[in-house]
Amino acid sequence: MIGENKIVIAAAGSGKTTYLVEEAVKIKGERVLITTYTESNEAEIRQKFFELVGHVPANVVIMTWFSFLITHGVKPFQGSLFEFPVSGMVLVSAQSGLKFKTRQGQPVFWAENEIDKHYFDPVRRVYSDKLPKLAIRCNEKSGGAVMDRISRIFPHVLVDEVQDLAGYDLDILAALARSSVRLLMVGDPRQVTYLTHHERRYQKYADGGIVDFLRNELPKKVPVDIDETTLNRSHRNSAVICTVSSRLFPILPASQACDCVRCRTGSAAWNGAFILRTADYAHYLATVRPMQLRDKITSLGVDQRWPAMNFGESKGRGFDHVVILPTEPMRLWLSDHATNLKPQSRAKFYVALTRGRHSVAIAMDWGTSPLPTGFSLYERAS
Amino acid sequence: MKIEKVKITNFKCYEGTFTLALNDGLNVIVGANESGKTTILEAIHLALTGLLHGRPLKNDLTSYLFNLVAQNKYVQSLGTASPLPPPAITIELFFSGSSNELAELEGDGNSERAKRSGVVYKIEFDEENYKGPYEELVKAGELTSIPVEYYTTTMRSFARKGVTARNIPIKSALIDSSSTRLQNGSDVYVSRIIRDVLEEKERASISQAHRKLKEAFVANPNLKLINERITQAAKISQKAVSISVDLSSQTAWESSLMTYIDLIPFQYIGKGEQCVIKTKLALSAKKNAEATAVLLEEPENHLSHTRLNELIADLTEKHGQKQIIISTHSSFVANKLGLDHLIVLRSGEVARISELEASDFFKKLAGYDTLRLALAAKAILVEGDSDELVVQRAYMDANGGRLPIQDGIDVISVGTAFLRFLELADALKIPVAVVTDNDGDTTVVEKKYAAFKDSSTVRICFDPVVDTGTLMIKDKPYNYNTLEPKLLKANDRATLNAILGTSATTDDELRIHMRANKTESALAIFNSKTAVTYPDYIQKAIAP
Numbered sequence: 001m002i003g004e005n006k007i008v009i010a011a012a013g014s015g016k017t018t019y020l021v022e023e024a025v026k027i028k029g030e031r032v033l034i035t036t037y038t039e040s041n042e043a044e045i046r047q048k049f050f051e052l053v054g055h056v057p058a059n060v061v062i063m064t065w066f067s068f069l070i071t072h073g074v075k076p077f078q079g080s081l082f083e084f085p086v087s088g089m090v091l092v093s094a095q096s097g098l099k100f101k102t103r104q105g106q107p108v109f110w111a112e113n114e115i116d117k118h119y120f121d122p123v124r125r126v127y128s129d130k131l132p133k134l135a136i137r138c139n140e141k142s143g144g145a146v147m148d149r150i151s152r153i154f155p156h157v158l159v160d161e162v163q164d165l166a167g168y169d170l171d172i173l174a175a176l177a178r179s180s181v182r183l184l185m186v187g188d189p190r191q192v193t194y195l196t197h198h199e200r201r202y203q204k205y206a207d208g209g210i211v212d213f214l215r216n217e218l219p220k221k222v223p224v225d226i227d228e229t230t231l232n233r234s235h236r237n238s239a240v241i242c243t244v245s246s247r248l249f250p251i252l253p254a255s256q257a258c259d260c261v262r263c264r265t266g267s268a269a270w271n272g273a274f275i276l277r278t279a280d281y282a283h284y285l286a287t288v289r290p291m292q293l294r295d296k297i298t299s300l301g302v303d304q305r306w307p308a309m310n311f312g313e314s315k316g317r318g319f320d321h322v323v324i325l326p327t328e329p330m331r332l333w334l335s336d337h338a339t340n341l342k343p344q345s346r347a348k349f350y351v352a353l354t355r356g357r358h359s360v361a362i363a364m365d366w367g368t369s370p371l372p373t374g375f376s377l378y379e380r381a382s
Numbered sequence: 383m384k385i386e387k388v389k390i391t392n393f394k395c396y397e398g399t400f401t402l403a404l405n406d407g408l409n410v411i412v413g414a415n416e417s418g419k420t421t422i423l424e425a426i427h428l429a430l431t432g433l434l435h436g437r438p439l440k441n442d443l444t445s446y447l448f449n450l451v452a453q454n455k456y457v458q459s460l461g462t463a464s465p466l467p468p469p470a471i472t473i474e475l476f477f478s479g480s481s482n483e484l485a486e487l488e489g490d491g492n493s494e495r496a497k498r499s500g501v502v503y504k505i506e507f508d509e510e511n512y513k514g515p516y517e518e519l520v521k522a523g524e525l526t527s528i529p530v531e532y533y534t535t536t537m538r539s540f541a542r543k544g545v546t547a548r549n550i551p552i553k554s555a556l557i558d559s560s561s562t563r564l565q566n567g568s569d570v571y572v573s574r575i576i577r578d579v580l581e582e583k584e585r586a587s588i589s590q591a592h593r594k595l596k597e598a599f600v601a602n603p604n605l606k607l608i609n610e611r612i613t614q615a616a617k618i619s620q621k622a623v624s625i626s627v628d629l630s631s632q633t634a635w636e637s638s639l640m641t642y643i644d645l646i647p648f649q650y651i652g653k654g655e656q657c658v659i660k661t662k663l664a665l666s667a668k669k670n671a672e673a674t675a676v677l678l679e680e681p682e683n684h685l686s687h688t689r690l691n692e693l694i695a696d697l698t699e700k701h702g703q704k705q706i707i708i709s710t711h712s713s714f715v716a717n718k719l720g721l722d723h724l725i726v727l728r729s730g731e732v733a734r735i736s737e738l739e740a741s742d743f744f745k746k747l748a749g750y751d752t753l754r755l756a757l758a759a760k761a762i763l764v765e766g767d768s769d770e771l772v773v774q775r776a777y778m779d780a781n782g783g784r785l786p787i788q789d790g791i792d793v794i795s796v797g798t799a800f801l802r803f804l805e806l807a808d809a810l811k812i813p814v815a816v817v818t819d820n821d822g823d824t825t826v827v828e829k830k831y832a833a834f835k836d837s838s839t840v841r842i843c844f845d846p847v848v849d850t851g852t853l854m855i856k857d858k859p860y861n862y863n864t865l866e867p868k869l870l871k872a873n874d875r876a877t878l879n880a881i882l883g884t885s886a887t888t889d890d891e892l893r894i895h896m897r898a899n900k901t902e903s904a905l906a907i908f909n910s911k912t913a914v915t916y917p918d919y920i921q922k923a924i925a926p
Contacts, residue, residue: 031482076489076541077497085542142490145497149541152485 003155003182006225007162007214009189011255012245012354013236013318016186017041020160021048023184024060032060033154035068037164044316045160061154065165066131072150073135073172074126080141081134082115088125096127132168133201139175151179162187163210167201170213177214178222185210186231190249190350192343193312207343233258236318236357244273244360244374245353247337248346271358274378275366276323283380290321290361293352301325301363311348314355322356324349325363334362334372383552383673384705385426386478389493393471394421397451399493400730406478408697409707410719413727414757419709422727423556423677426707429473429503430554430675431547432537440535443505445528447471453528460525468516468528470506475552477501483551483672489541500540501550508534555664556677557657596627653684658693665700675705682712694718713753726756726810733809740802751794755803759790760813762923763803768904769817769865770795775908776916777924786924801830804840815841815923819864822848843923853890855897866896866903868917881910 010016024032036042042064049056056062063071066089074086097110097118110117119130126134139146150157157176159165162185165173176183189208205213214224232255234242239257246254258264276284278301284290285306292308294301302308302325309317326334330349333341341349353360361378371377384406391399395418402422411419428434434442445453452469459466474492477484477499484499492498507516512532519529539545547553580588599605609624641648643659651659664676681693697706698719710716716724721744722736735744735752744752755761762777764770770793777786777793786793796803800816807814820827827844834840845868853860861867870878875892879885882903886892896903907914 071543072541075543076491078542079490079495142497145488145490149485149488152482152488 001180002178002222003151003180004225005177005183005214005223006227007185007187007211008227008231009211009252010186010231011234011242012188012191012351013234014231014255014258015235016188016231017045017048017160017316018052019231020158020184020186021045021052024156024158025049025053025057027059027156030059030155031153032156032158033068034060034062034158034160035065036160037065038161039064041161041316065159065169066128069131069135069172070126072153073146074131074138076149077138077142077145081138084116084124086120086126087123089128089131090121090125091128096121096129129167132172136168136171136175147175147179150176151181154181156182156184159183159185160187161191163189163192163208165210166206170202170205170210170217173214174218174222177218177224190252190347191315192347193315193351208347228253232256234354235260235263237354238271238356238358240271240273240374241353241356241360244372245350247373248341248350248353270321273375274359274361275371275375276361276363276378277365278363279365280378280380281323281363284323284361284378288321288323288359288361290323290359291319291355292325293322293355294325295327295348299325299327311352315351317355318357319355320357321359321361322352323361323363324352331364334364335369337372383477383479383481383484385475385552385675387474387476388422388426388429389472389474389476390422390425391472392449392452392469393425393473394418394447394449396421396730397449399472402725402732404705404707405723406705407701408719408723409705409725410716410723411707411709411725411727412711412713412716412753412756413709414711414759417727417729419711419727420679423558423679423707423709425473426475426675427554427556427677429475429501429537430550430552432503432535439505443530443533443535445530447505447530448528456528457526460520461523465520468507468532470504472506473503475500475502477552479673481551487539487541487545487550489539491538491540491542498540501545502536502538502540504536504538505533506536508532552673552675554675554677555660556679557660557664557681558679600626654686654689657681657684658689658696661693662696665696665704673704675707676701678706678708680710680712681708682710682715690715691718711757716753721752724752726753726806728756728810728812731810733806735806738802738805738809740799740805743799743802744806751796751803752806754792754794755806755812755814756810758792758794758812760792760815761807762786762791762793762815762817763800763807764793764795764817765797765800765819766795766900768900771901771904771908772865772869772916773817773920773923775910775913776920779913779916780921780924804831804834808834808837808840811839813839813841815843817920817923818842818844819861820844820846820848822850822861822863824848841923843919845917845919851890853893855894860890860893860897865917866900867893868919869907869914870896872915872917877912877914881912881914882906 008019010019020034024034034045036045042062045062046056049060070086070089078086095107095109099108099110099117101107112118116124119126119134121127135146159173162173164187173183173185187210189210192206192208202213202217211226214226218224232253234255235258237245237255237257242255242257246252270288281301282303285292285303289306291314292302292306293311293314294308296310326349327345329339329341329345332339333349362375366377385404387404388402389399390396390402395416400418411422413419424434428439432438432440448469448471456466456469472493476492477487487501488497488499490497492500492502511534516529516532519525537545539549605625609622612624613622643651643655648656648659661676661678661681664674678697682690685693694715697708708715708719722741724735726733726735733756735741738744762773764773773793774786777791778784781789794803800818804814804816806812816831818827824844824846827842831842834842845863849862849867849871851860851862853862870889870892875886875889878892878896882895883906884892884895886895
């Protein structure tokens with residue numbers, strides 16, 4: 001029997017985590033797994049349970065995607081592939097399992113049948129990029145025992161930030177979708193800011209293609225309900241910010257600002273989307289007190305006297321006002337939306353734009369051409 | 383949820399791996415002293431709780447837990463070119479049942495690499511932390527026992543995940559009535575059993591009440607006054623000295639509450655009553671998500687015949703869905719609980735009466751003789767009472783007057799059921815001699831016992847010579863190949879006349895007398911002051 005499968009496409013600030021936790025709380029008596037890619041988001045989910053109901057219910061297990069894969073994907077049925085104990089996981093940022101480099105500097109990697117070298121570092125920690133693949137192999141070798149076991153332990157699997165999953169992760173999602181598990185996924189395809197997979201597998205779905213993956217790669221008999229409306233309203237961003245940020249993803253439905261009384265009362269004196277001259281930067285920081293958002297810690301232009309945060313780091317957070325230090329491609333895109341903006345940059349820009357509740361400013365000297373739609377030039381009050 | 387199988391490696395008397403399959407309901411383990419009955423119960427309890435003798439084993443590791451043979455092999459290998467790795471104790475429990483609670487414990491992290499649900503308890507060398515010190519120790523060459531100070535205990539599911547007793551849906555209630563270990567304070571077992579009977583909510587409310595009680599005590603104004611006085615009196619330091627109750631322990635109520643039976647503290651009531659109450663408590667636990675395995679050690683100790691009868695009635699009628707594992711050397715207990723549940727244990731060999739071909743026979747047989755055979759060090763199987771008496775006397779004559787049973791040799795008369803008993807003896811590798819008549823045709827006897835011709839444990843003894851004669855008893859030819867005529871052949875008429883107090887004038891007359899008075903004749907030989915000469919096949923049976 002195939003369990004119910006659903007993916008909810010969420011806009012930034014639409015309350016993904018709250019929605020997921022509320023869904024989990026509704027389930028009584030049956031075990032629920034909530035999993036997400038990052039540790040910070042795992043902590044946020046836990047925190048949300050305490051905010052909403054005061055405790056994590058006994059039937060709910062929260063774990064990161066990686067610990068889920070190690071605990072339930074690899075260890076239970078590793079016996080058909082290898083004997084030794086797995087001592088943990090090691091995060092890698094490039095393709096793992098390097099055997100040697102040729103004289104021309106070409107890397108040569110260990111083949112898959114060299115299990116201890118292909119999947120593991122010398123102290124038997126599994127490489128983060130190979131972990132989902134190893135889980136898939138354990139499942140294949142054990143005749144599906146891995147997925148069978150998971151579906152009996154957790155009748156409900158809830159995945160937060162599902163857009164972060166890629167490569168063999170998607171195979172795991174597909175296997176869960178085919179199983180008796182009720183699979184509920186929540187994510188925002190616009191916010192793929194973690195480039196964690198270097199596998200070529202499912203490369204075409206890597207950048208926010210999760211919905212296409214579910215549509216194209218699952219058999220017809222495995223239906224997935226795609227819900228683009230439940231979470232399409234932002235409780236964080238103002239209408240202007242919704243409009244300007246949605247332009248980054250014209251093919252997706254534009255997000256709407258909510259009209260909750262609670263979210264929209266006491267609106268700030270300062271709001272809107274602005275282009276900020278570099279000459280006015282210090283003054284703006286002192287009067288508006290925005291959070292500075294930068295690409296990386298080495299980005300130029302940050303005023304060290306005020307708080308600052310990287311784009312990736314700011315994901316999931318909200319601030320009354322933000323000021324963005326754009327990268328060159330972001331600047332180019334602002335002046336002409338037809339210019340090529342790499343998926344990763346596009347996602348980061350989207351994240352940055354959607355952090356602000358009331359105002360977002362972009363620090364750059366614009367020139368003479370017309371301002372991008374929705375933006376106005378910040379003028380110092382004289 | 384049941385324990386389907388136990389595998390024990392290197393633990394106490396079990397050298398190598400010992401495997402025992404268990405029934406879903408009752409399991410009665412019988413065996414002589416030192417046969418490892420208690421070790422099985424201890425091992426199961428240890429793997430489910432991490433406790434041995436009521437205490438966490440990880441704090442009490444000693445080399446005596448290890449099988450002596452394994453330890454010796456290891457120690458002796460150290461000086462050689464191929465030293466063995468430090469031995470490990472492994473206890474594996476395989477669970478059966480389809481409940482979802484078991485799915486979490488499922489995996490192939492077991493010795494069979496099978497997709498099963500279960501737990502593994504290990505006492506093993508802590509390689510991660512003590513690799514260096516161990517190398518030094520081995521180099522120094524002074525290891526004479528297993529270096530348990532470098533050992534650690536782990537409790538894992540077959541999914542290779544660390545577990546605690548809390549995560550295992552099968553709870554263990556070990557009822558050890560022979561124990562005198564727990565005389566002080568509240569009995570750990572009984573509070574454990576009570577705790578396991580309670581639902582989570584009830585536990586929380588007791589713990590809450592206990593906490594309030596402690597807080598009320600601390601808040602009492604009298605205590606405050608006393609503490610002020612102590613602080614003034616005890617000028618130990620500048621800091622305040624005060625007395626209070628221990629608020630630190632998380633599960634304090636279990637250890638500080640006392641169980642009363644009719645207002646008498648639990649440990650002051652009789653041992654027998656304690657055993658009955660613990661058993662009843664354990665049997666009464668009713669929880670959906672959990673199962674209880676009741677481990678009962680030698681319930682016959684401390685119990686009167688009537689109390690034992692009551693306990694057995696409880697065990698057979700009220701166990702419901704619970705799995706019960708009982709160790710006993712009482713044939714009464716074994717018999718009452720039913721032979722089909724019987725697991726006979728003997729130096730690492732296991733036989734189940736229900737699996738023997740002769741199981742129907744043994745079920746009908748009151749069971750007493752079955753147990754005699756199972757518990758004997760050696761046995762001589764004979765056909766009837768007269769053979770039994772003569773064989774016993776022959777043994778005494780050859781061994782300075784000691785009865786065979788004094789040397790652990792049980793002489794059992796089995797009628798015509800030789801093969802059925804041999805099946806059990808063979809399964810348990812019990813050294814057995816069979817004393818049988820050749821009944822006039824040795825090829826028939828040889829054929830009957832052909833399976834045991836080359837057995838190292840079974841010795842078939844019969845007279846290879848077929849005697850014949852002309853004597854007729856009521857139109858039927860007299861059987862010259864039974865014990866009595868063979869005795870006459872080995873001695874002479876005069877000797878037997880003297881012993882039997884007869885005055886037969888012909889051999890045939892004596893044959894007819896002995897045939898009609900088999901038991902009396904045998905008894906006369908058994909009690910005789912002078913010894914007779916025994917036929918060769920009897921001598922062969924009693925030979926060491």
